[in-house]
Amino acid sequence: xxxxxxxxxxxxxxxxxxxxxxxxxxxxxxxxxxxxxxxxxxxxxxxxxxxxxxxxxxxxxxxxxxxxxxxxxxxxxxxxxxxxxxxxxxxxxxxxxxxxxxxxxxxxxxxxxxxxxxxxxxxxxxxxxxxxxxxxxxxxxxxxxxxxxxxxxxxxxxxxxxxxxxxxxxxxxxxxxxxxxxxxxxxxxxxxxxxxxxxxxxxxxxxxxxxxxxxxxxxxxxxx
Numbered sequence: 001x002x003x004x005x006x007x008x009x010x011x012x013x014x015x016x017x018x019x020x021x022x023x024x025x026x027x028x029x030x031x032x033x034x035x036x037x038x039x040x041x042x043x044x045x046x047x048x049x050x051x052x053x054x055x056x057x058x059x060x061x062x063x064x065x066x067x068x069x070x071x072x073x074x075x076x077x078x079x080x081x082x083x084x085x086x087x088x089x090x091x092x093x094x095x096x097x098x099x100x101x102x103x104x105x106x107x108x109x110x111x112x113x114x115x116x117x118x119x120x121x122x123x124x125x126x127x128x129x130x131x132x133x134x135x136x137x138x139x140x141x142x143x144x145x146x147x148x149x150x151x152x153x154x155x156x157x158x159x160x161x162x163x164x165x166x167x168x169x170x171x172x173x174x175x176x177x178x179x180x181x182x183x184x185x186x187x188x189x190x191x192x193x194x195x196x197x198x199x200x201x202x203x204x205x206x207x208x209x210x211x212x213x214x215x216x217x218x219x220x221x222x223x224x
Contacts, residue, residue, distance in 0.1 A: 093172050094144065094164060098218035104193025106167045108210035109151070110202030111137070120149070120179040120198075122159035125224050130178060137198045139176050143221070151179035151196035153188030160224035163195075167212035174220070193217060 111118040111132025118133035125142065130149075138146050144162055157163070157177045166172040179198060187194040195217065197210045 093174060094220055096220060098164065098220055099222060100219040102193045102217040102219075104195065104215060104217060105187075105213045106165065106195055106197060106210055106215040108197045108199055108204075108207040110199045110204060110207065112200075113202050121151075122154070122178040122180070124178070125160060132198055132200050137200050139178060141176055144174055144176070148173055148175040149178045149198040150175040151181050151184060151198065152177045153185045153194075154180045155185055156188045156193075157195075157219070158223035160221070161219060162221035164218040164220055165195075165197075165215060166218075167210065167215040169209050169212055170206075 110116070118131040120130045120132070122130075124130055124139065130139065132149070137149055139149055140146050141162070147162070148165075150163060150165075152161070152163075154177065159177060161177040162174065163177065164172065164174050175197070179196070181196060184194045184196065195215075199207050
């Protein structure tokens with residue numbers, strides 16, 4: 001082999017190595033750049049995921065906090081306005097001077113006594129009937145307020161007569177004559193006073209305390 005051929009062969013080999021070296025460097029650089037981009041993409045993805053997670057956490061926290069605020073807000077109190085009926089004073093004792101004073105017997109009876117319908121013999125000032133079973137044993141008088149109901153001799157104590165009663169057992173009380181009875185009218189004709197205090201029922205435990213043969217009756221008003 002002559003020198004020219006050897007020189008050409010060496011030169012060709014060097015050129016080939018140079019070319020291959022350049023190709024390898026190019027490929028390595030390209031792979032490196034791709035790797036960098038992939039790493040950057042992964043980092044961005046991780047960063048985005050973390051940001052998203054943080055956003056979700058923040059949103060949940062704010063939402064929970066808002067819910068707590070709503071729960072912690074005091075509820076409006078609803079105040080019910082009660083319309084109270086005016087109180088009527090019961091068994092009010094008057095200090096006025098009586099028109100007449102009697103001493104006699106007081107007993108008690110119930111609206112459900114044998115043969116009793118509960119209806120009273122007298123009409124009220126308003127002209128209506130009154131029933132002890134349904135309307136109770138007190139009457140609301142326009143002048144004397146809420147008073148007890150008495151049966152008496154209407155020939156001496158007409159309907160609507162106001163009497164202040166003290167039998168020494170019960171507290172002194174004011175009553176109105178709204179009922180009568182044959183025995184009481186007979187007693188009055190003999191000069192005796194007998195009045196009967198009304199109760200809703202004969203089984204009322206206080207009925208017995210009304211019985212007294214030494215009761216004071218002060219007449220404050222004669223009839224309606």
